[in-house]
Amino acid sequence: MSRLVGNKAPFFEEAALVNGEQKKISLNDYKGKWKILFFYPLDFTFVCPTEITAFSDAAAKFKANNCELIACSVDSFFSHLAWTKQARSEGGIGEVNFPIIADLNKNVARAFEVLNEGGVALRGSFIIDDKDVIQQATINNLSVGRSVDEALRLLEAYQHTAKVGEVCPAGWKKGDATMKPDTTGSKEWFKKNK
Numbered sequence: 001m002s003r004l005v006g007n008k009a010p011f012f013e014e015a016a017l018v019n020g021e022q023k024k025i026s027l028n029d030y031k032g033k034w035k036i037l038f039f040y041p042l043d044f045t046f047v048c049p050t051e052i053t054a055f056s057d058a059a060a061k062f063k064a065n066n067c068e069l070i071a072c073s074v075d076s077f078f079s080h081l082a083w084t085k086q087a088r089s090e091g092g093i094g095e096v097n098f099p100i101i102a103d104l105n106k107n108v109a110r111a112f113e114v115l116n117e118g119g120v121a122l123r124g125s126f127i128i129d130d131k132d133v134i135q136q137a138t139i140n141n142l143s144v145g146r147s148v149d150e151a152l153r154l155l156e157a158y159q160h161t162a163k164v165g166e167v168c169p170a171g172w173k174k175g176d177a178t179m180k181p182d183t184t185g186s187k188e189w190f191k192k193n194k
Contacts, residue, residue: 005137009037009128010111016070016099017080025070025099027132034067034159035128036151039114039121043075043083047145049093051123052100054148059097066130067155069098074109074120077102114139127155129162169193 004010013026027035038055040048055069062069073080080100086092101108109115114124123140135158140146157168166178169189179189 004113004126004134007134009035009126009132009134010108012101012108012111014101014103014105014108015077016101017077017084017096018099020081020084020095022077022081023099025101027128030068030070031132032130034065034130034155035070035126036062036067036155037070037072037112037126037128038146038151039072039109039112039124041120041123041142042073043079044091047123047143048073049083049088049091051145051148052093052096053088055151056093056095056097058148058152061152062155065152065155065159070101071096071098072101072103072108072121074103074106074115076104116142125151127151127158129158 009027011027013024015022016025018025040051042048052071059069080102083092084094084096088094103109106115106119109121112124112126114122116122122142123146125138125146126134127136129135136154153173156174157172160178161167164178167181168178172178177189177193179185
């Protein structure tokens with residue numbers, strides 16, 4: 001895991017469900033954009049639809065930050081398609097506002113080091129910047145879902161530091177004060193924020 005953060009994201013090119021159609025997508029399709037690539041174990045499960053629908057419902061917030069969402073599991077395109085055709089109230093996910101990679105060969109999950117011994121992806125999330133460098137990675141075990149609000153907060157924090165060259169203290173939210181990454185800057189921040 002640690003070797004991925006701060007390095008170029010592994011290249012991928014795979015079939016995906018995109019707006020109800022099968023399409024090949026690759027990392028190159030997102031040049032100049034920030035990306036959040038998130039893995040989930042399997043279609044037609046229990047925690048997974050709560051995450052996918054939450055990200056889908058918030059997709060416009062990520063797009064407003066020049067960020068594209070990309071989901072990935074080891075299921076087939078046809079499984080993804082069937083899941084989107086099923087209503088949320090029936091265990092489906094309905095229409096989704098981002099591509100879902102069909103990683104049947106498990107190459108993407110392996111490359112991002114989230115494939116577990118059972119052959120499914122753990123809940124890995126990767127914030128990849130506009131230069132394709134992984135800025136943040138988290139991996140949850142299968143039983144606990146992720147927070148979309150936290151993913152958005154982290155995206156905004158990394159974008160802010162990339163833009164202004166300052167660092168974000170614990171719990172930073174958009175609009176909060178940042179600090180200069182030196183001893184004087186940190187002292188100034190603590191004086192104002194005690």
